[in-house]
Amino acid sequence: MKRQEQELVVARNRKARHDYQLEDTWEAGIVLVGTEVKALRAGRASLVDGFAEVEGGEVWLQQVHIPQYAQGTWTNHTVRRKRKLLLHRTEIDRIERRLAEKGLTLIPISLYFSDGRAKVEIALARGKKTWDKRHALAERQATREVEAEFSRRLKGRRE
Template sequence: MARGTTEEQEVKPVAVNRRARHEFWIEETYEAGLVLTGTEVKSLREGRVSLVDAFARVDGGEVWLHHLHINPYAQGNIHNHDPLRTRKLLLHRREVMRLRAKTDQKGYTLVPLRLYFRRGVAKVELAVAKGRHLYDKRERIAERDAERRIARNIGARTPRRQP
């Protein structure tokens, strides 16, 4: 039987950074590969990863992911990985130059949004983002609450059919 090639079948999400969309304005997103060791890949497949405090930096023409916490592999031995080590991201040279130009501007940073496997290879969705102020966060929460209230009222007004 032929293997499906649809996008949904190829991408298996491992971790999502939900806080990033709340705390930052997302401007652009990039897909980058991760340089990992064997025990890190096995731990990722088990879903033992946290993107909470992770961020990326451009250093010397390379992009590095900091504070990505991958728990040690349970069946690993003395050669198990350091959970918080800095990991290299794989991007095209032009993308790296574009990211450097963006992050050199005041207030911009690189934030990982999600970690997933595509065709068996670990990838990270990286965003160029700008931090939100507290009042922006409160405003966004108020907008969401208003949308929920409206949806609830519309749902309550529609007459329900009797079977």
């Protein structure tokens, strides 16, 4: 019998879609110690200041906050340590080539469990300017108003 695939999202970087224009995304495994896994299963993590970089042919996740496990003892982990990401060599090479371009960075989008294994979704992103953010907000507002008007007309109201 096939195992049922399930995902439990621990943390999302909601501000990433506002601050960056996302180009490519990858799913990567993450190397964790025992107390980090337990803290994540408790549903506590923050991706806000996190970023990833390629160093020595490996991808490392930095500045991701996984708080200490409450029942942990002296074996507890460091809160903002460097964590290795598990990707295929071809993916790492592609990321490394793209990061050489000016203005691109690698950021975590979400942290979740898939089939009991911790995964992180990382994205290649280009920073938005302030006017880009305002423009995107205005576009969302306009599409929302258009959809509301269509909805009103479908219901037979003319307000």
